[in-house]
Amino acid sequence: MATDTLKSSTDTGGVAAARRVLLNNGALSALVVLLVALSFLSGDFLSTQNLLNVGVQAAVVAILAFGSTFVIVAAGIDLSVGSVAALSATVLAWSASSAGLPVWLAVVLSVATGVASGLLSGLLISFGKLPPFIATLAMLSIGRGLTLVISQGSPIAFPDSVSHLGDTIGGWLPVPVLVMIVAGAATAIILGRTYIGRAMYAIGGNEEAARLSGIRVKRQKIIIYALSGLFAAVAGIVLASRLASAQPQAAYGYELDAIAAVVIGGASLSGGVGKASGTLIGALILAVLRNGLNLLSVSAFWQQVVIGAVIALAVLLDTLRRRG
Template structure:
């Protein structure tokens, strides 16, 4: 009985820690059987490119979720940063994204607003500013931003490399820095974090600034792929970013989350969309399927916390 109980515990632990990866492998296997075109090298590269912007957004979202917050503004901040980058220069767009994140952090930590309300307000403000400065029209990107969306070789797209680079940065921040350790402490028990001497308000400023910075990077990558920044770019991307984080095993109650899980979650969404397109599933039904997958991931998160 002891051996059986130990095995059951090991299986449960494996599924809790690697459920998203197992799901990704099963999904890929089903799609490969359904349509052999799925496993072609070019299609797999396309999946990686399609996942890049969402994954980068989700990496920034991971910081916030681990700390027990939420950031609904990342899609709009991505669009604003891309538009500013198109009208000026890419690095200016990154600064704008970080500033938007700092405002979110200030509203949450010093203004005492719930993260949902503060970032929902920024969602509206950032999208409105994007429309104002663009005049409601798309604008071509400069050479630097366009380069971010280009291919170094036909099988080596720069968005994919940037996604992997920022994946590495996210992992290092979460596991190798004091800021990362404080994220987990704040998300696990904010009051205990305060009593242990952590300046929670200051840490939240940095956490939301990082989210804004990653959102700006995602917006520039998306604009580079299209060689254009549009006022309606990245609409709804914040929901995909949250979905990727949750599918990847992070807990919306805070204190739990990994860069690897978030990357896998973003790939699950990209593989799912790509596979549904290959199977010629109607776009309306694709939304239904993706919504069901997100609901299932949230349910698993609830069961895991119990």
């Protein structure tokens, strides 16, 4: 109804279009409200430097969340992404320093570790018939455990050439933000344009109908979890390069932030629904909130309370909007 009346008002076409976009996208409106509110509350918030800082803070969770978007659209769940990110970063650091491998090979090994972890989860789910929750919970524990084994519990310095990923380009654009944008674009293209992407929506929407329509569901699921592992590895490398070292406790609990970002972005945990743009917005909301609360010097303890409330509120608003 609302959109119809807006369409008919021609004089303010641009404004009307913007309003329509906001009305149809609860998460985006929430982000805009947050940005406006914080820019009033804190003078420092709107500075370019701070906004880029927010981008950097959002990057790791966003990249993890893009990978999780694939899994969640296909009606699965991946709890292992935080551990896999830490494991991949540790493999990179260890093979470049302790094992003395060339850096490019270390990077390849690191990414391969992420993909292999995802493949293993996928195999357990497709052929072992384990529920995704259990298979990836196991992988969460295995990934964290291996990280501790390899690193023997202490941080390993990251090779300098890779640590540049934590720097900026041209003195202002942080590389993590760039990686996040590239990963987001890749996610949008995969979801919208590729076979595997369309298969994710079909499997998440109705797995049996997808199977009886000739989609090789088991094979696709393995690829989907491998993709999630790939994105986790990228996120792990970005995180470690920011810290200039692979830390065994890095990305601890990030899988929940990733899932929260996907869900705030409008995806459904029962599958079949979700978009890359939504996930990006979800990750940005989490980062803006943390940053803003820091600027307002809200204690870290209360921050958790606020973030929990916002997650509930964002999803609640979205649900109400859809019903109404």
